[in-house]
Amino acid sequence: MLKTPYLLFLGDAPDQLAAKVAQGIKDWRPEHCVGQLRLEGCKADLGLPELTVAQAREKGAETLIVGAANRGGVISQSWLATLVEAAEAGMDIASGLHNRLTSLPDLVHASNINSTSLYDVRVPQHDYPIADGKKRSGKRCLAVGTDCSVGKMYTALAMEKAMRERGMKATFRATGQTGILITGSGVPLDAVIADFMAGSVEWLTPDNDEDHWDLIEGQGSLFHPSFSGVTMALVHGGQPDALVLCHEPTRTHMRGLPHYGLPSLEALRDLSLTLAQVVNPDVKVVGVSVNTAALDEDAAARCLEEIESRMGLPTVDPFRNGADRLAEALG
């Protein structure tokens, strides 16, 4: 569990998209953000107060989050001085990038002598059990997709927000590095050893109040040959009571696999239900979440109407419409 509040470090991010992790934290956990720190040449801007390390520390920042990727997708040398400065100022540092904070000797040294922590959130932090498949108290909702990167995390976060606004008990459960950085905890499922995948999801979504919902972040797709095993572990370890189908209507092939077409929403519904019923015979598909970012307003509305009428399920783009109707479907 990362200590809050955060200083969001954007480095020299070449554009706004490169800072999408920081953007996600600011969008979904604004109460955790005291400000941003940008290096010379940074083209991303979250509109947060610009702070030095010392200023952030004065405002109470406990953790510096590496919230951007540079062109290489790794922690660059030009960032190192700032990270060392933060460790020396007594802050923890968290990153989801590929090269590890703990592989940077100067940073490890600064962190050690100042008794701060370095969190590489791509690296599992626990020894997870083997799943036992036992029924747990409380309710769980899992977002499943026709493909990878169709908005499963966004959907679960938007549902958490809408549910809390309605006074429902809801907790987003992160299963990827961006989600973990946004919420401060979770399981980096794609880095867990095969035998313990489903067990790590059980660990992430333990017994809870009967009227509490876990909103489990989906990963991959049951139809994506590279990552379907990870998705399967989410379905069986997550033991969902409710499934939300996620889709991107303009995608022409599975992400990264030009030779694979997308499944229909009907195929996703039927396969997800069949698999989820193994662990929970009462599971239901409660709605559809469509990422219509590539469509104009009229086309998006027509797309949502067509899917809603075809599937007979509440269908929204949570970015355009909010997730109220999905929250209601769980009510």
Next chain:
Amino acid sequence: MLKTPYLLFLGDAPDQLAAKVAQGIKDWRPEHCVGQLRLEGCKADLGLPELTVAQAREKGAETLIVGAANRGGVISQSWLATLVEAAEAGMDIASGLHNRLTSLPDLVHASNINSTSLYDVRVPQHDYPIADGKKRSGKRCLAVGTDCSVGKMYTALAMEKAMRERGMKATFRATGQTGILITGSGVPLDAVIADFMAGSVEWLTPDNDEDHWDLIEGQGSLFHPSFSGVTMALVHGGQPDALVLCHEPTRTHMRGLPHYGLPSLEALRDLSLTLAQVVNPDVKVVGVSVNTAALDEDAAARCLEEIESRMGLPTVDPFRNGADRLAEALG
């Protein structure tokens, strides 16, 4: 790839079952076995020549295989002297037990100074790629089960044997530690990191002659909540042309999960086909393999007849009947 031939080390195995790994090697790769080495108190016996380390070396043994488990399932201190002696005699050592050969300092030392190798076959030996889902040349058959431990490995090994006897090109592809020790190579799939599971199966079953069959060892079950993600990676990474359904007719619940009943063979057939069609639209279920060890001869025959008539598929117990009819179904 382990160097052959082998000396099979049975330690002080308390009964024959504790030596099942060695028994598997002797049953399926007798040409690789020069003899057995048993310590005082060993209750297992493979009927192979009793050899000391020195005698085995004279007969050309290149690798000592730890082919038994003692009561703790770990490499015991009482075995260590023999393992060190083998390393000093210039032999490699391979083990599938939980504690690692490489965690035993005396053995590591002996191995280093004699330039021999220690193989912990539970530990992945490669950096596997992420699966790309591309069609590969050659044919693949995957054994899938209604549960774990219903005879999937035995079925694939028996099919390989029957196919080779018919002059077909066939290679058993091991995905678990016992299979790896039997054949000398493979992928310990349950120890692979989630993101690379399907890629490791693609790596294990590469392009081959168009008339060559890989017989892929199954793991887990699509219906077993603890391990279904591993099975899913086999289905999508293996890209099977043919599926064999494996079943144990007297099992009353899923292995290790008393609160989960077994699926029907029909449910296994339908789900396996649906999932395998994602990567290979032409996949077919070609037969059923039933482990009837718990039934007497009459009951076994009736059970096989009933399933064959119900499923409309060649149905055999490869231990009682051989796997000729399954080999024929691939012909």
